[in-house]
Amino acid sequence: xxxxxxxxxxxxxxxxxxxxxxxxxxxxxxxxxxxxxxxxxxxxxxxxxxxxxxxxxxxxxxxxxxxxxxxxxxxxxxxxxxxxxxxxxxxxxxxxxxxxxxxxxxxxx
Amino acid sequence: xxxxxxxxxxxxxxxxxxxxxxxxxxxxxxxxxxxxxxxxxxxxxxxxxxxxxxxxxxxxxxxxxxxxxxxxxxxxxxxxxxxxxxxxxxxxxxxxxxxxxxxxxxxxxxxxxxxxxxxxxxxxxxxxxxxxxxxxxxxxxxxxxxxxxxxxxxxxxxxxxxxxxxxxxxxxxxxxxxxxxxxxxxxxxxxxxxxxxxxxxxxxxxxxxxxxxxxxxxxxxxxxxxxxxxxxxxxxxxxxxxxxxxxxxxxxxxxxxxxxxxxxxxxxxxxxxxxxxxxxxxxxxxxxxxxxxxxxxxxxxxxxxxxxxxxxxxxxxxxxxxxxxxxxxxxxxxxxxxxxxxxxxxxxxxxxxxxxxxxxxxxxxxxxxxxxxxxxxxxxxxxxxxxxxxxxxxxxxxxxxxxxxxxxxxxxxxxxxxxxxxxxxxxxxxxxxxxxxxxxxxxxxxxxxxxxxxxxxxxxxxxxxxxxxxxxxxxxxxxxxxxxxxxxxxxxxxxxxxxxxxxxxxxxxxxxxxxxxxxxxxxxxxxxxxxxxxxxxxxxxxxxxxxxxxxxxxxxxxxxxxxxxxxxxxxxxxxxxxxxxxxxxxxxxxxxxxxxx
Numbered sequence: 001x002x003x004x005x006x007x008x009x010x011x012x013x014x015x016x017x018x019x020x021x022x023x024x025x026x027x028x029x030x031x032x033x034x035x036x037x038x039x040x041x042x043x044x045x046x047x048x049x050x051x052x053x054x055x056x057x058x059x060x061x062x063x064x065x066x067x068x069x070x071x072x073x074x075x076x077x078x079x080x081x082x083x084x085x086x087x088x089x090x091x092x093x094x095x096x097x098x099x100x101x102x103x104x105x106x107x108x109x
Numbered sequence: 110x111x112x113x114x115x116x117x118x119x120x121x122x123x124x125x126x127x128x129x130x131x132x133x134x135x136x137x138x139x140x141x142x143x144x145x146x147x148x149x150x151x152x153x154x155x156x157x158x159x160x161x162x163x164x165x166x167x168x169x170x171x172x173x174x175x176x177x178x179x180x181x182x183x184x185x186x187x188x189x190x191x192x193x194x195x196x197x198x199x200x201x202x203x204x205x206x207x208x209x210x211x212x213x214x215x216x217x218x219x220x221x222x223x224x225x226x227x228x229x230x231x232x233x234x235x236x237x238x239x240x241x242x243x244x245x246x247x248x249x250x251x252x253x254x255x256x257x258x259x260x261x262x263x264x265x266x267x268x269x270x271x272x273x274x275x276x277x278x279x280x281x282x283x284x285x286x287x288x289x290x291x292x293x294x295x296x297x298x299x300x301x302x303x304x305x306x307x308x309x310x311x312x313x314x315x316x317x318x319x320x321x322x323x324x325x326x327x328x329x330x331x332x333x334x335x336x337x338x339x340x341x342x343x344x345x346x347x348x349x350x351x352x353x354x355x356x357x358x359x360x361x362x363x364x365x366x367x368x369x370x371x372x373x374x375x376x377x378x379x380x381x382x383x384x385x386x387x388x389x390x391x392x393x394x395x396x397x398x399x400x401x402x403x404x405x406x407x408x409x410x411x412x413x414x415x416x417x418x419x420x421x422x423x424x425x426x427x428x429x430x431x432x433x434x435x436x437x438x439x440x441x442x443x444x445x446x447x448x449x450x451x452x453x454x455x456x457x458x459x460x461x462x463x464x465x466x467x468x469x470x471x472x473x474x475x476x477x478x479x480x481x482x483x484x485x486x487x488x489x490x491x492x493x494x495x496x497x498x499x500x501x502x503x504x505x506x507x508x509x510x511x512x513x514x515x516x517x518x519x520x521x522x523x524x525x526x527x528x529x530x531x532x533x534x535x536x537x538x539x540x541x542x543x544x545x546x547x548x549x550x551x552x553x554x555x556x557x558x559x560x561x562x563x564x565x566x567x568x569x570x571x572x573x574x575x576x577x578x579x580x581x582x583x584x585x586x587x588x589x590x591x592x593x594x595x596x597x598x599x600x601x602x603x604x605x606x607x608x609x610x611x612x613x614x615x616x617x618x619x620x621x622x623x624x625x626x627x628x629x630x631x632x633x634x635x636x637x638x639x640x641x642x643x644x645x646x647x648x649x650x651x652x653x654x655x656x657x658x659x660x661x662x663x664x665x666x667x668x669x670x671x672x673x674x675x676x677x678x679x680x681x682x683x684x685x686x687x688x689x690x691x692x693x694x695x696x697x698x699x700x701x702x703x704x705x706x
Contacts, residue, residue: 053468080520082487092653
């Protein structure tokens with residue numbers, strides 16, 4: 001069968017009541033424009049790193065906002081910070097700033 | 110003969126503290142220098158460079174030639190204070206020698222010579238020295254009055270904004286303002302009571318003597334010398350801890366620079382000389398577009414250096430800079446502002462991580478097998494018109510090309526380096542370098558000035574000539590391998606990208622290419638003075654609307670040049686300017702490709 005690159009995700013639940021949203025709130029308060037994201041995925045479509053490996057900026061920052069931090073820092077480290085996503089974002093979100101902010105909040109610096 | 114009076118104590122204490130503080134600072138900075146820098150210093154001392162350095166010290170630290178070039182009034186102000194004070198001190202020494210011959214006289218004996226001349230009844234009045242000293246005092250006082258004027262109305266001095274000061278700066282500044290007027294008063298009073306002095310102190314002295322009785326003048330005589338001594342003492346104590354540290358730091362800095370010491374990607378002890386050589390003159394504030402268009406007032410180089418010196422630099426200040434280099438090219442001390450900001454960012458954000466970019470291993474999506482390599486770069490891949498124009502140019506010139514990243518490549522590493530993660534950026538550099546070496550290219554062409562800059566500065570590609578596409582196209586035109594239609598009907602204006610112009614020094618090649626096609630009209634800001642498009646990758650702090658404000662301003666400037674087409678040579682600038690311009694915006698390669706014969 002032709003592989004179109006789509007796959008069904010395993011069913012899972014995100015419990016916003018149980019997740020620790022502190023970091024998420026910090027991210028959003030420092031970068032409120034992230035809430036303007038409409039999830040169009042232009043960032044991911046244009047991404048240099050996504051072209052080479054499985055990295056999905058939209059997925060990572062969405063999960064972080066929902067308090068799902070596991071592996072987010074390591075994923076964000078795949079980003080090359082080239083800035084194409086910022087140019088294509090229809091909402092004008094400072095995506096490079098988001099990458100650096102999430103890394104600062106979830107990493108050790 | 111005695112050369113001591115109680116009022117000298119504040120001056121003596123101040124002088125000792127100042128020289129001790131400076132000596133400690135220099136000792137620590139020099140001790141902490143890396144070994145390679147120390148070797149450079151030793152080599153430099155025994156080379157002819159020491160003479161050129163000495164001349165530059167005279168030209169810059171005393172005469173302030175570079176400030177003159179930027180702003181003549183500010184230049185005069187700095188020169189009259191520095192050179193005037195220097196002459197006052199040196200002529201003062203000659204004066205004491207003329208009166209007393211070569212004799213050991215303590216420092217305060219020279220500084221307060223007028224007082225001690227009276228006290229010791231020194232004979233043989235020399236009016237010539239009085240005249241010269243009065244003239245020099247007037248020279249310095251003219252500078253002080255300009256300094257007052259600058260604090261009150263900076264616009265009168267051709268500066269829209271002047272620097273906001275810290276406590277120690279205020280103390281030192283106030284003391285400095287008092288030093289010379291009080292000296293005038295003290296010497297005039299001396300001349301009023303005991304005679305002597307020339308047109309200034311003598312004239313002012315006769316006025317005082319005519320209006321006030323000698324008994325009353327006598328009451329003020331000692332206190333005014335105390336006041337003078339205090340003003341000097343306070344200034345000297347505050348100096349090493351205020352912006353006036355630049356007075357002495359600039360001198361070793363000039364020598365070290367002539368010995369070829371430079372700031373590097375990582376912070377090192379030499380940076381201290383550059384950071385403390387900043388006089389906070391504030392000349393860097395006016396050209397900053399963040400200040401001009403967005404009213405951001407706390408991130409400019411002068412404040413960045415101040416915060417770094419005080420060890421209170423925050424990421425949001427360090428990151429909020431376009432690194433366009435407009436301040437660096439105007440800085441009268443020639444501080445490497447961008448390099449210092451970059452190594453500050455590196456200190457804040459660089460975390461070596463071995464596991465990063467493991468996915469680059471064994472990756473090779475390049476196509477073609479020519480000796481000429483073309484690296485589009487991320488931004489060119491996002492502006493496909495530039496890419497297809499380059500394809501047409503290569504075809505027309507029958508060039509056999511190796512396409513490094515046509516179907517997706519790895520970033521050049523400069524964006525990550527600009528954000529401070531230099532160790533991780535090195536992984537991309539290593540990857541791309543091995544890719545270039547694997548395909549044996551001899552020429553590397555790129556249409557992105559951001560990539561160009563890091564290729565030239567960090568890649569150290571041996572046997573590979575790195576060219577921007579403007580240089581490459583010009584070469585094709587000169588060799589006759591590419592022929593284009595020329596028409597005066599077509600008018601263009603050219604926007605200098607920061608990384609290409611100020612960053613890589615390429616100004617003429619793109620202009621020569623444009624002039625082969627049509628008429629070139631210069632915008633009001635061009636070449637070294639060109640504006641930044643606002644989308645610079647170096648700034649991760651400003652938001653989209655702020656970027657747009659800067660882009661609109663730049664686009665307006667370019668639109669006003671009156672040409673049909675705005676041309677630039679950077680895909681990122683093109684994207685940014687397009688958002689604000691009313692005329693067409695094209696990449697250099699596009700107008701060339703459209704006019705191929």
